[in-house]
Amino acid sequence: MHVWGNKAQQCFNGGKFADMRFLLIEDNEQLAKAIRDRLGLDGHIVDHAPNLDEAKHYINTSEFDLVLLDIMLPDGDGRTLLSYVRAAKMDTPVIVLTARSEVSDRVSILDLGADDYLTKPFDFSELEARVRAVLRRRGGGTATVQTIGDIKFNRMAGTLILAGGPVELRNKELRLFEVFADNPNMIFSKPKLVDRLFSYEEDVSENAIEVYVARLRKHLAGSRVSITTLRGSGYRLSVS
Amino acid sequence: MSMRPARTTSLRRMMAVQLVSAAAVLATVLIFLFQSFSRQIAEESQDNVLLASATSILESISARDGALSVDIPYAALSMLGSISDDRVFYRVDFGQETLTGYGDLPRATDLPNASGFTTVEYKGADTRIVSATRNLSVDGQSRSVIVSVGQTQEGLAERLRELFWTAILIGAGFFAFSAGLALWASSRVFRPLSALATSVSRRGPNDLRPFLKPAPEEMLPLVAALNGFTERLSRSLSRSEDFITEAAHRVRTPLATVRTQAEVLFRRIERDENRHAMREMIRAVDESSRAAGQLLDQAMVTLRTDALDRSDVDLAECLRDVVERFRAVADLRDIDLRMDLEPEIHIRADPILIQNAVTNLLDNAIKYAPMETEVSVSMHRDDKRIAITISDQGRGFDEDSEADLFARFVRGAASSGTVGSGLGLTIANEVFTAHGGAVELTNNLEGPGACVIAYLPA
Numbered sequence: 001m002h003v004w005g006n007k008a009q010q011c012f013n014g015g016k017f018a019d020m021r022f023l024l025i026e027d028n029e030q031l032a033k034a035i036r037d038r039l040g041l042d043g044h045i046v047d048h049a050p051n052l053d054e055a056k057h058y059i060n061t062s063e064f065d066l067v068l069l070d071i072m073l074p075d076g077d078g079r080t081l082l083s084y085v086r087a088a089k090m091d092t093p094v095i096v097l098t099a100r101s102e103v104s105d106r107v108s109i110l111d112l113g114a115d116d117y118l119t120k121p122f123d124f125s126e127l128e129a130r131v132r133a134v135l136r137r138r139g140g141g142t143a144t145v146q147t148i149g150d151i152k153f154n155r156m157a158g159t160l161i162l163a164g165g166p167v168e169l170r171n172k173e174l175r176l177f178e179v180f181a182d183n184p185n186m187i188f189s190k191p192k193l194v195d196r197l198f199s200y201e202e203d204v205s206e207n208a209i210e211v212y213v214a215r216l217r218k219h220l221a222g223s224r225v226s227i228t229t230l231r232g233s234g235y236r237l238s239v240s
Numbered sequence: 241m242s243m244r245p246a247r248t249t250s251l252r253r254m255m256a257v258q259l260v261s262a263a264a265v266l267a268t269v270l271i272f273l274f275q276s277f278s279r280q281i282a283e284e285s286q287d288n289v290l291l292a293s294a295t296s297i298l299e300s301i302s303a304r305d306g307a308l309s310v311d312i313p314y315a316a317l318s319m320l321g322s323i324s325d326d327r328v329f330y331r332v333d334f335g336q337e338t339l340t341g342y343g344d345l346p347r348a349t350d351l352p353n354a355s356g357f358t359t360v361e362y363k364g365a366d367t368r369i370v371s372a373t374r375n376l377s378v379d380g381q382s383r384s385v386i387v388s389v390g391q392t393q394e395g396l397a398e399r400l401r402e403l404f405w406t407a408i409l410i411g412a413g414f415f416a417f418s419a420g421l422a423l424w425a426s427s428r429v430f431r432p433l434s435a436l437a438t439s440v441s442r443r444g445p446n447d448l449r450p451f452l453k454p455a456p457e458e459m460l461p462l463v464a465a466l467n468g469f470t471e472r473l474s475r476s477l478s479r480s481e482d483f484i485t486e487a488a489h490r491v492r493t494p495l496a497t498v499r500t501q502a503e504v505l506f507r508r509i510e511r512d513e514n515r516h517a518m519r520e521m522i523r524a525v526d527e528s529s530r531a532a533g534q535l536l537d538q539a540m541v542t543l544r545t546d547a548l549d550r551s552d553v554d555l556a557e558c559l560r561d562v563v564e565r566f567r568a569v570a571d572l573r574d575i576d577l578r579m580d581l582e583p584e585i586h587i588r589a590d591p592i593l594i595q596n597a598v599t600n601l602l603d604n605a606i607k608y609a610p611m612e613t614e615v616s617v618s619m620h621r622d623d624k625r626i627a628i629t630i631s632d633q634g635r636g637f638d639e640d641s642e643a644d645l646f647a648r649f650v651r652g653a654a655s656s657g658t659v660g661s662g663l664g665l666t667i668a669n670e671v672f673t674a675h676g677g678a679v680e681l682t683n684n685l686e687g688p689g690a691c692v693i694a695y696l697p698a
Contacts, residue, residue, distance in 0.1 A: 028493050034500035041507050072489060099492040100485060121496035121529050124503055129568040171571045195507060200522040
């Protein structure tokens with residue numbers, strides 16, 4: 001008896017893109033290791049199955065927040081696993097990693113019940129965005145709300161609830177506030193924040209961070225929560 | 241596009257010429273046969289009348305009291321006169337003595353190889369003469385009575401001239417009829433050939449099914465050769481499709497490894513110049529994978545536009561799928577993705593191509609738009625056409641560079657600093673043109689930004 005689906009129904013990790021458990025099904029060892037290392041940087045745990053057989057074993061014995069599935073596997077087509085998972089009524093989200101780019105291919109992937117797909121090579125910030133979108137779709141209204149000082153933070157909805165009412169955060173503001181909320185009292189340098197917020201395609205100066213920090217401060221004005229500047233080292237979320 | 245080999249003699253013309261010449265020869269032979277046959281009939285009928293006349297004269301001769309009495313019956317000569325206006329001569333001889341008539345009329349029996357009939361020139365005209373003989377005994381002596389009757393042949397010649405023209409007329413008629421038949425037959429014989437040619441040229445370049453329609457026996461080797469050729473072509477095409485898929489897989493997987501490792505390293509690097517180099521490296525990987533992706537898209541689009549696989553497409557639904565797919569990416573850059581799609585518009589199109597084209601256009605728009613701006617996708621129909629508009633709030637297009645943008649690999653001025661291979665517009669243009677539409681590049685009327693309008697026939 002597997003309990004795979006149950007955890008997914010509970011809360012999807014509260015919509016938090018950290019400390020998630022991934023199952024990576026990928027036959028290329030180097031790529032698999034690289035993806036593990038990269039996801040590990042964001043605090044995720046990754047189990048790796050190099051073929052369909054092992055993947056089925058993992059699926060039947062453990063719980064995962066998300067499955068990353070390669071299509072071309074040594075012992076078959078990854079799409080058969082997709083059908084297997086959906087036929088077994090497991091509703092763990094599956095994101096397909098494909099080396100093919102034909103649209104016709106993508107369509108059949110989605111028809112078979114994949115939540116989304118990415119074409120290799122992919123940008124991890126895009127993967128993160130897609131994982132968030134999938135979790136938001138799956139999680140619906142069951143999101144957990146985090147309380148910090150006198151405010152509430154709903155990461156699923158992307159809102160801050162202050163005494164004066166809810167404030168909607170734009171994507172970058174949300175990401176930035178999330179970084180602070182996940183690690184209160186920790187100091188983040190500007191370069192670190194740029195890494196977390198922007199993809200490599202964009203030329204962003206570290207001043208851009210100042211803009212977003214200024215916006216968050218504006219939203220937080222009047223509450224006991226504030227972002228303080230530590231000259232020479234960075235920013236920190238503090239509650240007075 | 242259309243390369244033609246040098247033209248040699250047309251088979252159809254060759255066949256027509258041969259059949260028409262045969263008809264001419266046959267018509268000539270027919271004229272001659274008809275003429276000689278009719279001459280023979282006319283001559284025979286003259287001979288018969290002459291003989292009948294001579295015989296009746298001969299029978300009117302009787303020997304009485306040792307003397308011969310000749311009483312030429314009126315009918316014997318009138319039967320000749322009734323035929324034509326020819327002059328008639330007769331002569332009756334008893335032994336060496338001419339009893340009555342023209343003594344100088346030649347007798348047919350006098351001439352060598354005498355058969356009873358002869359044709360000689362007498363009194364300036366061709367005359368047909370018959371001589372008939374009967375033995376009579378007078379005074380115990382048996383002697384032969386020879387009756388010769390002659391008739392000029394002017395009437396016969398006249399009739400033969402008439403018959404000659406009739407023969408010519410019949411011959412010409414025969415020729416005209418059989419020549420027409422020959423032309424019809426030669427055009428008909430080659431009809432299956434031109435039917436085959438039409439069905440070959442009507443096919444799309446990717447329709448490589450064998451030709452299975454029944455064909456005349458003589459054309460079967462040609463059809464078989466054609467089928468062998470298309471089979472080889474289709475094998476080679478599917479090999480190149482497999483090759484493209486395989487190549488994509490072989491290239492993309494290691495690129496993914498490089499990119500992922502680079503991201504991991506980037507996080508660990510502290511020094512600014514190293515971080516800069518690593519960032520450049522990641523971008524180069526992105527650029528090469530984008531280029532690979534778009535080249536594959538382009539190959540797929542070219543393959544599919546050649547033989548459009550049209551089906552019923554709900555355009556709004558088709559576009560919504562594409563737009564929703566971009567939401568996560570747009571969010572990353574805080575770009576507001578707006579949709580305004582007119583519902584209930586159904587068209588006959590290849591949905592895979594339309595989605596691919598719009599994906600490329602939208603990808604461009606989101607990539608070139610500044611952060612925290614708006615990209616909108618709208619689709620409306622008027623009586624003439626459907627317009628799909630994708631507009632952003634970026635720099636927009638330079639006025640004179642629009643035509644160049646469609647050319648492969650040319651990137652707009654706005655693109656410096658953004659990853660892209662410039663194939664996107666080329667692909668979109670190819671797809672919409674193949675559907676009978678067009679792509680127009682303009683700038684927004686109000687406010688800054690580019691506006692790409694793709695038209696489809698309504």
